[in-house]
Amino acid sequence: MLLSEMKEGEKGIIVRIAGSGALRRRILEMGMVKGSQIYIEKYAPLKDPLELIVKNYHISLRVEEASQITVEKSE
Amino acid sequence: MTDKKTITIALAGNPNSGKTTIFNNITGSRQKIGNWPGVTVEKKEGLISKFGYDLKIVDLPGTYSLTPYSIEEIVARNFVLEESPDVVIDIIDSSNLERSLYLATQLREIDGKVLFVLNMADVARSHGTKIDAEKLSSLLDVPVIFTVGNKNEGMDDLLKEAIKLAESSPVKKEKRNVKYSKDIESAIVRIGDLIEDKVKDNIHYNFRWTAIKLLEDDKIVKERFALKAGNAGSDIIDEVQSLRKNLLNLYDEDTEIIMTDDRYGFISGIIKEVQTISPKRRVDISRNIDLVLTNKFIGFPIFIFFIWAMFQLTFTVGAYPMDLIDNGVNLLSSGFERFLPESIFKDLLVNGIIAGVGSVIIFLPNILILFFCIALFEDTGYMARAAFLMDKIMHLIGLHGKSFIPMLMGFGCNVPAIMAARTLESEKDRILTILITPFMSCSAKLPVYIVLAGTFFAAKAGNVIFSLYLLGIILSIISGRLFRLTLLKGADAPFVMELPPYRVPMLKSLTIHMWDRSKMFLKKMGKIILVGSIIVWFLSSFPRNINYSEDYTSILNNINESFKEKFISADENEKILLNEQKLAAIAGIENKMNSEKIEKSFMGKIGKGLSPVFKPLGIDWRGSVSLLTGVFAKEIVVSTLGVLYSTEKSNDKAALANALRSSGMTPLSALSMMVFVLLYLPCLATITTIKKETGSFKWTFFSITYSTVIAWMMSFCLYQGGKLLGFA
Numbered sequence: 092m093l094l095s096e097m098k099e100g101e102k103g104i105i106v107r108i109a110g111s112g113a114l115r116r117r118i119l120e121m122g123m124v125k126g127s128q129i130y131i132e133k134y135a136p137l138k139d140p141l142e143l144i145v146k147n148y149h150i151s152l153r154v155e156e157a158s159q160i161t162v163e164k165s166e
Numbered sequence: 167m168t169d170k171k172t173i174t175i176a177l178a179g180n181p182n183s184g185k186t187t188i189f190n191n192i193t194g195s196r197q198k199i200g201n202w203p204g205v206t207v208e209k210k211e212g213l214i215s216k217f218g219y220d221l222k223i224v225d226l227p228g229t230y231s232l233t234p235y236s237i238e239e240i241v242a243r244n245f246v247l248e249e250s251p252d253v254v255i256d257i258i259d260s261s262n263l264e265r266s267l268y269l270a271t272q273l274r275e276i277d278g279k280v281l282f283v284l285n286m287a288d289v290a291r292s293h294g295t296k297i298d299a300e301k302l303s304s305l306l307d308v309p310v311i312f313t314v315g316n317k318n319e320g321m322d323d324l325l326k327e328a329i330k331l332a333e334s335s336p337v338k339k340e341k342r343n344v345k346y347s348k349d350i351e352s353a354i355v356r357i358g359d360l361i362e363d364k365v366k367d368n369i370h371y372n373f374r375w376t377a378i379k380l381l382e383d384d385k386i387v388k389e390r391f392a393l394k395a396g397n398a399g400s401d402i403i404d405e406v407q408s409l410r411k412n413l414l415n416l417y418d419e420d421t422e423i424i425m426t427d428d429r430y431g432f433i434s435g436i437i438k439e440v441q442t443i444s445p446k447r448r449v450d451i452s453r454n455i456d457l458v459l460t461n462k463f464i465g466f467p468i469f470i471f472f473i474w475a476m477f478q479l480t481f482t483v484g485a486y487p488m489d490l491i492d493n494g495v496n497l498l499s500s501g502f503e504r505f506l507p508e509s510i511f512k513d514l515l516v517n518g519i520i521a522g523v524g525s526v527i528i529f530l531p532n533i534l535i536l537f538f539c540i541a542l543f544e545d546t547g548y549m550a551r552a553a554f555l556m557d558k559i560m561h562l563i564g565l566h567g568k569s570f571i572p573m574l575m576g577f578g579c580n581v582p583a584i585m586a587a588r589t590l591e592s593e594k595d596r597i598l599t600i601l602i603t604p605f606m607s608c609s610a611k612l613p614v615y616i617v618l619a620g621t622f623f624a625a626k627a628g629n630v631i632f633s634l635y636l637l638g639i640i641l642s643i644i645s646g647r648l649f650r651l652t653l654l655k656g657a658d659a660p661f662v663m664e665l666p667p668y669r670v671p672m673l674k675s676l677t678i679h680m681w682d683r684s685k686m687f688l689k690k691m692g693k694i695i696l697v698g699s700i701i702v703w704f705l706s707s708f709p710r711n712i713n714y715s716e717d718y719t720s721i722l723n724n725i726n727e728s729f730k731e732k733f734i735s736a737d738e739n740e741k742i743l744l745n746e747q748k749l750a751a752i753a754g755i756e757n758k759m760n761s762e763k764i765e766k767s768f769m770g771k772i773g774k775g776l777s778p779v780f781k782p783l784g785i786d787w788r789g790s791v792s793l794l795t796g797v798f799a800k801e802i803v804v805s806t807l808g809v810l811y812s813t814e815k816s817n818d819k820a821a822l823a824n825a826l827r828s829s830g831m832t833p834l835s836a837l838s839m840m841v842f843v844l845l846y847l848p849c850l851a852t853i854t855t856i857k858k859e860t861g862s863f864k865w866t867f868f869s870i871t872y873s874t875v876i877a878w879m880m881s882f883c884l885y886q887g888g889k890l891l892g893f894a
């Protein structure tokens with residue numbers, strides 16, 4: 092499923108990051124690589140952007156960008 | 167001195183890892199610190215002598231990787247790669263080791279000497295994270311030390327280790343390099359060999375590193391390589407391209423992506439060996455705070471409350487010390503008035519300098535409180551959340567969440583705010599933010615509002631000032647939208663931002679910040695405002711011999727004579743009454759005479775020249791002149807008013823208010839003037855910054871013209887509309 096479809100408090104593992112260019116690269120460089128665990132900490136009050144926990148730190152992305160990331164939900 | 171050796175030490179690292187904190191500790195400087203990524207946007211240098219060496223310490227902006235994304239990151243990368251510092255210290259946030267090691271491994275790939283500093287050791291400890299520094303050091307063959315920046319722990323160790331490293335003979339770090347996937351590794355070797363064979367003499371970086379960067383398609387390295395390596399170089403670049411194509415076919419993925427994966431793979435291997443996290447569950451205070459502050463329902467109300475509280479504090483609490491300073495200024499002024507003999511020097515001192523500087527200096531408390539609140543947002547980590555909360559709204563209007571940070575800082579001062587726009591990755595977002603930030607009403611405009619609104623709106627002054635701020639915000643939003651649709655077309659850049667944990671602000675850093683602000687403000691008083699006041703006084707006091715429209719001297723004599731006669735036939739009680747009448751009559755004439763004197767002065771002539779422009783806005787010549795002088799610094803608007811209206815023999819706030827009221831200014835024209843001050847062209851310092859940051863006369867000129875035209879139109883509509891509706 093897409094990262095943007097996940098709900099608050101759900102966990103997953105990154106399978107694929109689509110898109111291209113500088114942004115994709117930056118996301119990867121910040122540690123959101125294939126196989127990384129992610130946790131959806133929360134959505135902003137207006138449902139965008141969202142806050143994730145990756146590699147023990149908090150990062151925020153827009154829903155639009157999150158929809159480029161495919162994840163596998165885990166328990 | 168001269169025989170001492172100078173060692174250049176660069177402080178690099180991820181954003182918000184504590185580089186500037188450590189820089190300040192070591193060099194004793196007071197560069198800005200804040201708990202959000204992207205505080206430092208320029209490199210800063212400091213020189214110290216310690217342990218028998220001259221050390222040049224360089225603080226760099228934070229960066230996540232050596233492939234930069236925004237301009238402040240380019241600054242950091244260029245310094246590390248091109249100025250070849252003797253030692254690069256990588257300041258690592260220990261509580262964020264895994265991600266930090268990404269840059270660390272890249273720094274290790276270049277040839278220089280690298281030292282790892284595990285900062286925020288306290289945070290890691292409190293999370294139950296243990297890092298085996300010795301193991302890390304031996305695995306990567308890099309010295310590693312621990313520090314706690316905000317407690318000033320480990321600074322000497324850090325310097326000693328850096329010096330030791332600088333003095334050591336260069337060693338090849340053969341130990342553990344990132345091992346890339348097999349086919350990539352062989353491509354790296356192939357290109358490295360080619361470089362060594364063909365263009366060895368032209369390239370001064372490590373060949374392996376250059377090969378890696380070329381394979382990663384790093385634009386900047388590629389350009390430089392092409393420039394330096396000449397013809398043989400372009401053959402190599404062609405070869406790189408075909409290798410990249412092959413690799414793309416092989417992995418079905420861009421090479422740089424595979425390489426990033428590989429690096430993180432390598433890093434996770436190291437993490438397994440050096441880091442242990444105790445499984446005990448801990449309360450993460452920061453996370454809990456954030457659950458409240460960015461809560462679905464109360465996040466926005468709290469946010470609005472904070473902004474409201476900031477202004478509330480600024481105005482209400484600021485009013486108390488303001489009265490104190492005001493009294494001090496009055497005391498000074500009346501002291502001089504009484505004890506100095508009548509002379510042109512006294513006139514300059516009392517009606518020029520004290521009236522001018524005194525009318526602005528009383529606002530020091532308000533301005534300090536405002537800056538204190540902004541510093542609090544920055545130091546606690548709330549600033550990043552403000553961007554997080556606001557991103558959706560900003561996005562809808564074509565702006566970027568991160569633009570909100572410069573905008574909020576703009577309430578303090580536009581100069582650092584415009585520079586803070588550097589963290590925006592897209593050039594268009596950045597220019598857009600620079601163009602709209604001046605509409606955020608800065609603290610220097612505050613005195614103007616307080617004086618005018620306080621005089622003409624009394625109890626409603628607070629609401630009036632609040633509406634002005636709101637008008638500024640609304641216009642910046644509308645302008646942003648407009649520019650996005652016309653001049654700076656295109657979508658805004660993606661929003662990817664680290665949200666740091668909340669931290670207790672360092673009292674020391676807050677007080678230093680306040681202290682520096684006060685010093686800056688007082689310096690401004692001592693320089694530009696002082697000089698401005700003197701010039702304004704001069705222009706308004708000369709020429710000295712004026713052809714008055716009436717013979718004031720004989721009028722005064724007549725009054726004296728007539729009262730003398732009345733006195734003769736009056737009893738004691740009547741005498742007191744008569745005396746009062748006499749004084750009032752004299753004061754009235756003197757005021758009239760003074761007004762005429764100023765009107766016929768140089769200043770009056772300038773003002774009259776400007777009046778066709780400002781008359782439709784309901785602003786008289788005195789207002790026009792003060793707006794003109796306000797271009798140097800916005801506070802001067804008030805000090806000029808102070809000088810021009812200091813016709814009454816007293817300089818306190820009340821006197822200026824009285825003079826303003828009796829000058830024919832109405833609430834409507836005061837409002838019109840405030841709107842104009844809010845919007846018209848920014849001060850000189852801001853204009854210079856806009857020029858520096860956009861690097862373009864065109865944008866600078868545009869910004870000046872746009873804001874002034876908008877200001878004029880808004881004031882015009884307001885004043886003429888108000889008049890039509892019957893407000894005077």
Ligand SMILES: Nc1nc2c(ncn2[C@@H]2O[C@H](COP(=O)(O)OP(=O)(O)OP(=O)(O)O)[C@@H](O)[C@H]2O)c(=O)[nH]1
Pocket residue numbers: 179180181182183184185186187188198199200201202203204205206207226227228229285286287288289313314315316317545669672
């Ligand atoms: N708990 C803790 N906080 C620290 C430590 N060192 C720095 N800080 C805090 O971390 C925050 C960031 O510090 P800065 O020095 O501004 O970080 P920087 O690396 O210069 O950040 P950028 O300029 O944005 O790249 C500030 O709030 C500091 O007070 C530390 O060792 N422990």
Ligand SMILES: [Mg+2]
Pocket residue numbers: 185186187198199205206226227228
């Ligand atoms: Mg910094």
